[in-house]
Amino acid sequence: MRACILTIGSEILDGSTLNSNARWIAHQLTNEGVQVVAHVSVGDDLPRIEDAVRTWMARADLLIVTGGLGATPDDKTRQGIARTVGRKLVLHEPSAERIRDRIRRLRPGSATPEDAAALLPMGSDVLENPVGLAPGFVIDEGTARIVVLPGVPREMEAIIDLHLSGILSRWSRDHVSKHRTIHTAGLPETVLSGKVDPLLPPGIHASYLPHYGRVDVRLRMDGKEPEVTMALASAVERVSETLGDFVFGRDDETLEQVIGRLLVHSSRTLSLAESLTGGSLGAAVTSVSGSSQYYLGTIVAYGNKAKEDLLGIDPALLREHGAVSGPVARAMARGARKAFGADLAVSTTGIAGPKGATPDKPVGLVYIGIDDGENFRVFRRQLGRDRILNVRRTVVTALNLLRLLLIGRLPDETA
Amino acid sequence: MRACILTIGSEILDGSTLNSNARWIAHQLTNEGVQVVAHVSVGDDLPRIEDAVRTWMARADLLIVTGGLGATPDDKTRQGIARTVGRKLVLHEPSAERIRDRIRRLRPGSATPEDAAALLPMGSDVLENPVGLAPGFVIDEGTARIVVLPGVPREMEAIIDLHLSGILSRWSRDHVSKHRTIHTAGLPETVLSGKVDPLLPPGIHASYLPHYGRVDVRLRMDGKEPEVTMALASAVERVSETLGDFVFGRDDETLEQVIGRLLVHSSRTLSLAESLTGGSLGAAVTSVSGSSQYYLGTIVAYGNKAKEDLLGIDPALLREHGAVSGPVARAMARGARKAFGADLAVSTTGIAGPKGATPDKPVGLVYIGIDDGENFRVFRRQLGRDRILNVRRTVVTALNLLRLLLIGRLPDETA
Numbered sequence: 001m002r003a004c005i006l007t008i009g010s011e012i013l014d015g016s017t018l019n020s021n022a023r024w025i026a027h028q029l030t031n032e033g034v035q036v037v038a039h040v041s042v043g044d045d046l047p048r049i050e051d052a053v054r055t056w057m058a059r060a061d062l063l064i065v066t067g068g069l070g071a072t073p074d075d076k077t078r079q080g081i082a083r084t085v086g087r088k089l090v091l092h093e094p095s096a097e098r099i100r101d102r103i104r105r106l107r108p109g110s111a112t113p114e115d116a117a118a119l120l121p122m123g124s125d126v127l128e129n130p131v132g133l134a135p136g137f138v139i140d141e142g143t144a145r146i147v148v149l150p151g152v153p154r155e156m157e158a159i160i161d162l163h164l165s166g167i168l169s170r171w172s173r174d175h176v177s178k179h180r181t182i183h184t185a186g187l188p189e190t191v192l193s194g195k196v197d198p199l200l201p202p203g204i205h206a207s208y209l210p211h212y213g214r215v216d217v218r219l220r221m222d223g224k225e226p227e228v229t230m231a232l233a234s235a236v237e238r239v240s241e242t243l244g245d246f247v248f249g250r251d252d253e254t255l256e257q258v259i260g261r262l263l264v265h266s267s268r269t270l271s272l273a274e275s276l277t278g279g280s281l282g283a284a285v286t287s288v289s290g291s292s293q294y295y296l297g298t299i300v301a302y303g304n305k306a307k308e309d310l311l312g313i314d315p316a317l318l319r320e321h322g323a324v325s326g327p328v329a330r331a332m333a334r335g336a337r338k339a340f341g342a343d344l345a346v347s348t349t350g351i352a353g354p355k356g357a358t359p360d361k362p363v364g365l366v367y368i369g370i371d372d373g374e375n376f377r378v379f380r381r382q383l384g385r386d387r388i389l390n391v392r393r394t395v396v397t398a399l400n401l402l403r404l405l406l407i408g409r410l411p412d413e414t415a
Numbered sequence: 416m417r418a419c420i421l422t423i424g425s426e427i428l429d430g431s432t433l434n435s436n437a438r439w440i441a442h443q444l445t446n447e448g449v450q451v452v453a454h455v456s457v458g459d460d461l462p463r464i465e466d467a468v469r470t471w472m473a474r475a476d477l478l479i480v481t482g483g484l485g486a487t488p489d490d491k492t493r494q495g496i497a498r499t500v501g502r503k504l505v506l507h508e509p510s511a512e513r514i515r516d517r518i519r520r521l522r523p524g525s526a527t528p529e530d531a532a533a534l535l536p537m538g539s540d541v542l543e544n545p546v547g548l549a550p551g552f553v554i555d556e557g558t559a560r561i562v563v564l565p566g567v568p569r570e571m572e573a574i575i576d577l578h579l580s581g582i583l584s585r586w587s588r589d590h591v592s593k594h595r596t597i598h599t600a601g602l603p604e605t606v607l608s609g610k611v612d613p614l615l616p617p618g619i620h621a622s623y624l625p626h627y628g629r630v631d632v633r634l635r636m637d638g639k640e641p642e643v644t645m646a647l648a649s650a651v652e653r654v655s656e657t658l659g660d661f662v663f664g665r666d667d668e669t670l671e672q673v674i675g676r677l678l679v680h681s682s683r684t685l686s687l688a689e690s691l692t693g694g695s696l697g698a699a700v701t702s703v704s705g706s707s708q709y710y711l712g713t714i715v716a717y718g719n720k721a722k723e724d725l726l727g728i729d730p731a732l733l734r735e736h737g738a739v740s741g742p743v744a745r746a747m748a749r750g751a752r753k754a755f756g757a758d759l760a761v762s763t764t765g766i767a768g769p770k771g772a773t774p775d776k777p778v779g780l781v782y783i784g785i786d787d788g789e790n791f792r793v794f795r796r797q798l799g800r801d802r803i804l805n806v807r808r809t810v811v812t813a814l815n816l817l818r819l820l821l822i823g824r825l826p827d828e829t830a
Binding site: 012013014015016017018019020022023024025026027028029030036037038039040041042043048051052055059179181189190193197205206207208209210218220272274277278279280281282283285286287289290291292295296297298299300301302303305306309310339340341352353354355356382383384385386387388389391 | 424425426427428429430431432433434435437438439440441442443444445451452453454455456457458459463466467470474485486487488489520521545546547567569573622624633687689692693694695696697698700701702704705706707710711712713714715716717718720721724725754755756767768769770771802803806
């Protein structure tokens with residue numbers, strides 16, 4: 001069973017608005033095991049609506065259409081649908097009465113031109129709108145079911161919440177399409193795919209989504225329940241076992257949450273010394289609610305003087321090695337641990353770019369220091385040329401090194 | 416001239432990811448006066464990619480395709496495009512050499528299976544990727560131009576920034592649709608629209624795009640050049656004059672850049688004391704290249720002990736007023752100014768949520784302190800219930816207060 005989501009509205013087409021309706025609907029359908037095969041957006045334009053509906057009625061079993069259902073002349077959706085399926089628009093009296101009733105209550109004494117919102121293609125089933133004026137409707141035409149909903153997110157969501165299982169009851173639901181996600185850090189996409197693809201049984205398909213130093217491995221499977229859920233669960237176990245420490249979480253878990261949980265479990269506190277990342281590492285750590293349990297604070301020391309005054313770094317060390325160096329990363333972590341009286345500290349220093357390179361220190365050179373009171377370790381990375389990307393990658397790399405320390409698997413590398 | 420944006424990737428289809436690429440591209444095309452007639456998303460599936468490309472080549476002059484250009488087997492876009500236009504994939508040697516070169520630098524000693532990223536349909540023009548591995552490419556087929564780009568947002572954006580005018584140079588552009596943007600902070604959408612709409616001549620249309628405490632006013636006009644450019648320029652002047660200090664920039668200017676320029680011009684240095692924002696304010700300031708000229712650093716003091724030890728806050732003050740209070744915001748700014756020896760300091764403290772509220776201090780209560788060595792000012796704001804949103808809004812509010820200080824227009828409010 002395949003579905004297409006068709007959103008109608010020029011504010012999406014010209015980039016004024018993010019298409020969050022399509023994403024919300026896709027999420028609900030995917031949760032129900034329905035395979036979404038396309039999202040399409042076109043403007044409030046009759047020929048384009050007709051063309052899109054006709055095209056996708058032939059390619060999907062279920063077409064969910066939102067937007068353009070208001071009562072003003074720029075709303076063309078009901079007319080476009082009626083023309084595509086060759087039916088007349090007729091006034092649905094119970095809906096019209098309901099609308100008049102609401103308007104009398106909301107705006108006493110006003111005319112009620114909103115009757116247009118109760119015009120439905122002949123033979124439609126009405127989907128009651130619990131929070132707004134325009135009802136949704138369903139038409140079955142040939143092998144396709146067309147569901148038409150208002151574009152106001154709150155109304156669209158309320159109608160779907162109320163009616164989705166009814167809409168899907170036309171199809172037997174033993175055939176589903178589901179997915180699971182394994183979050184990794186430290187291996188590039190191609191290496192991951194070389195390791196993961198050979199592990200997968202026929203029917204499970206992997207895709208790889210990189211996000212600044214992390215890569216999500218998504219496993220998808222189509223088939224019958226409960227086999228699909230069980231096969232995916234066992235594939236997640238097998239892949240996680242093979243990838244070992246490169247896996248930091250599953251499904252909705254974030255790296256920041258995992259670190260928070262590990263710190264709480266081990267009753268240890270964390271402080272940071274940032275240069276290159278300018279505060280982004282602390283911002284990531286504090287994105288987790290409850291982070292005040294383990295996070296004490298950060299010293300962002302952007303200049304050398306702040307490194308000396310606030311992190312206690314020996315000026316001779318800065319002169320000899322420069323601020324972007326292994327020895328300084330190490331001293332920064334130590335200084336942050338002492339300044340906050342924390343159990344652990346992580347430091348970042350590097351050349352974010354696009355300026356600041358020297359003959360022996362290119363843009364993208366980064367050092368990350370970790371100090372747990374017993375051991376110091378320093379990690380050197382050569383990242384790219386983009387300032388924002390270098391900061392984001394450094395944050396993910398530093399968080400992942402911290403995770404490895406917390407699970408007792410930090411590599412020995414010291415720059 | 417009509418364009419269609421085709422995004423490829425199953426993470427969009429199933430609702431895991433918002434399709435922000437389609438919105439970004441739509442925004443750029445609309446800026447250049449191109450009419451976007453559809454957004455379409457399909458999965459990494461050869462027949463569906465071929466079907467979508469064929470369908471939209473017949474309906475649009477320009478087809479922009481993103482995603483599925485990586486080097487792993489689940490990336491099908493290059494193959495789908497090559498099959499649709501009936502051309503072979505050939506290795507583009509200069510791109511392959513560039514990729515191998517980057518990989519040698521980034522991961523010395525690794526194999527280089529990423530050659531696949533340099534496979535292009537025969538006869539393509541290469542679009543250099545300044546920030547990543549996979550290049551984009553352009554194919555002209557029949558009346559349509561097909562532009563294919565990686566799906567990683569920063570890479571896609573960098574390629575479009577570099578090559579869009581070249582891509583569009585194929586079409587004559589005497590009828591255009593253009594827009595200008597005026598960036599504001601401090602007024603809600605509805606108040607802005609009440610002030611701006613009456614100022615606009617017929618033919619210029621305003622839209623209002625809110626972003627966490629900032630609102631962009633977009634003025635759009637369709638017509639012939641040079642009239643469109645001139646009419647928009649004069650509307651931008653009139654609106655800016657009316658809105659006065661609420662305007663902080665135009666078009667591509669950011670609030671962080673404006674602050675950087677003002678600090679450089681006045682030769683003043685900045686330090687920060689963050690609690691609520693956890694480092695996000697420093698991260699925003701250092702997003703500007705060259706910020707080391709004026710930014711000295713931040714003390715993120717998340718706990719009370721760090722506030723005492725590193726910002727020198729009197730424990731009695733914390734006991735009496737609590738960490739989320741005007742007096743503590745003021746003492747934090749003062750402490751940060753002294754610790755770094757800076758000319759100016761800004762502080763943030765508040766209750767990010769969802770936990771941490773007390774009977775008299777609700778979630779979303781925020782204090783921002785500013786200290787310029789002569790005056791202390793404190794601003795109190797009541798924001799919402801969402802943790803991430805509260806942090807983002809506080810960053811924008813603090814930056815805007817700093818801007819007002821730097822132009823000598825900081826209000827007198829002191830919480």
